[in-house]
Amino acid sequence: MSTPDLAGLDLLVRVAESGSVGAAARQVGMAQPNASRLLAKLERQLDLVLLVRTPAGSRLTTEGEVVVTWAREVLGAVERVVLGARSLAAQRKAHLTVASSLTVAEHLAPRWLARFRLQHPDLHVSLDVGNSHHVLARVQSGRVPLGFVESPTVPRSVASTVVAHDRLLVVVGRSHPWSRRRTPVTPAELVAGDLVLREAGSGTRETLVRALDLAGHALGEQRLELASTAAVKAAAAEGGAPAVLSELAVAAELATGALVAVPVDGLDLGRALRAVWLPARRPEGAAAALVRLARSQP
Numbered sequence: 001m002s003t004p005d006l007a008g009l010d011l012l013v014r015v016a017e018s019g020s021v022g023a024a025a026r027q028v029g030m031a032q033p034n035a036s037r038l039l040a041k042l043e044r045q046l047d048l049v050l051l052v053r054t055p056a057g058s059r060l061t062t063e064g065e066v067v068v069t070w071a072r073e074v075l076g077a078v079e080r081v082v083l084g085a086r087s088l089a090a091q092r093k094a095h096l097t098v099a100s101s102l103t104v105a106e107h108l109a110p111r112w113l114a115r116f117r118l119q120h121p122d123l124h125v126s127l128d129v130g131n132s133h134h135v136l137a138r139v140q141s142g143r144v145p146l147g148f149v150e151s152p153t154v155p156r157s158v159a160s161t162v163v164a165h166d167r168l169l170v171v172v173g174r175s176h177p178w179s180r181r182r183t184p185v186t187p188a189e190l191v192a193g194d195l196v197l198r199e200a201g202s203g204t205r206e207t208l209v210r211a212l213d214l215a216g217h218a219l220g221e222q223r224l225e226l227a228s229t230a231a232v233k234a235a236a237a238e239g240g241a242p243a244v245l246s247e248l249a250v251a252a253e254l255a256t257g258a259l260v261a262v263p264v265d266g267l268d269l270g271r272a273l274r275a276v277w278l279p280a281r282r283p284e285g286a287a288a289a290l291v292r293l294a295r296s297q298p
Contacts, residue, residue: 006078008042009071011035016068020057057271096286099128099135099147101203102198102229104273107248108164109148113295119293123286131227133201139276148294150203150246152210159282160274163294168207168269169247171259184265187215196224196232196241204229207271208244215267218278232258235237244269 007028025035043050050064060068080106095103100109105127113125124172128144132151139147140157154160170185172178178185178193185193191212196207209219224241226232229249236243237258253259277283283291 002045004042004045005038006075007243007296008038008045010075011038012042012064013068013071013075015039015058016060016064019059021053023049039214074295087296088284095124095126095205096127096146096290097126097144098287098290099130099138099144101135101148101150102129102130103150103204103246104148104164104250105129106229108273108294108297112297115297116290116293119289120286123288125290130204131199131201138277139278142278142281145277145281146283146290148273149276150249150269150271150273151206152203153206154274154276157278158276159279160276161295163275163289163291164273164297166246166271166273167206168211168244168271169250170210170242170244170264171233171236171250171254172242172261172262173237174257174260175239176242176260178242178262179260181262184263186265187212187217187267190215190242190244190264190267191220193242194224195219196226196235196243198229198232199227203271204244204246207269211267211269 011024011028011030014027015021018024018027021035022032022040025032028035030038035224046067048063048067049061050067051058052061098109109127113127116125117123128138130138132149135147135149136151136155136158138144140155148163149160150166162255170178170190196206212219224235226235232243232245233250233253234243235241237253242262250259250261254261275283275294277287282288
C-alpha cells in the first residue's frame with residue numbers, strides 16, 4: 001500500500017460534502033475526467049473502494065466514510081502547518097538578526113542601524129556582538145544571515161564584500177616612555193614591548209599578527225590578554241604597556257590625551273571591514289539593504 005496523495009484526500013472530502021465528483025472537481029478547478037482518475041488512483045493506493053458512482057451522483061462506501069474522517073484530520077493538520085509556516089516566515093521578514101565584531105558594533109553599526117531604522121521603521125533588528133571568530137561561526141552555522149567582521153581574511157566557506165576600511169594604531173598611556181618618542185617604533189621593538197592585547201579570535205589581534213608575519217616577526221606570548229576593547233584601552237592608559245587598537249576605538253582617548261598614538265615604521269596596519277554571509281544565502285531584502293547602506297557611509 002502506497003502513501004495517498006493529499007490532493008486525492010482533499011478531493012474525496014469535497015465529494016463527500018458536495019455529493020458528486022463533478023461538483024468537487026469544479027471546486028478545485030479540475031476537469032471531471034481528471035478528478036475521476038485521481039479518485040481511482042486514491043482507491044488503488046489505499047486498496048479500498050471509496051465511492052459508489054451512480055447517475056444521480058456519488059456516495060461514500062462505509063470504508064469511504066471512515067477514510068473521509070481521517071482525511072479531514074490530515075488536511076486540517078496540513079493547513080495548520082502551512083499557516084504556521086507563513087506566520088514564521090512573516091516574523092522572519094519582520095526581524096533581522098545581524099552578528100558583528102566589537103569594533104564594528106561599537107563604532108560603525110550604531111550609525112548604520114540608526115539610518116537603517118529610518119528606512120525600515122517596521123523592521124526589528126537585533127545585533128549579536130562578539131569577536132570575528134564568533135561572528136564567522138554564527139554565519140557558518142546559519143544562525144544569522146549576515147555578519148560584519150574585521151579579521152584580515154575570511155574562510156572560503158563564506159562570501160564577503162568590503163564595507164569600510166580601518167587601520168590599527170599603536171597607543172600608549174601618557175606616562176609610557178613611547179609617548180615622548182620622536183622616532184617611529186620598529187616591528188622588532190613592538191614585539192619586544194610586552195603588548196596588552198585582545199584575545200585570540202579577535203579581528204584586531206589577527207590583523208596585527210598578519211602584519212607582523214608579513215614584516216618577518218612573530219608576536220610571541222604576551223602577558224596580558226583582555227576580551228574587550230574598553231579593557232585594553234584602560235590597561236594601556238595606565239601606562240604599563242602599549243596596545244594596538246582600531247583608530248575608530250581610540251579616537252576619543254586620543255582627543256582627550258588619555259592615550260597617545262605612537263608612529264610605527266615598516267608595518268602595514270590597514271585593514272578592510274567586511275560583510276560576510278553563506279554563499280547559498282546571499283543577502284536579500286532587508287539584509288541586502290543594510291549591506292548597501294554600510295558601503296555607502298563615509
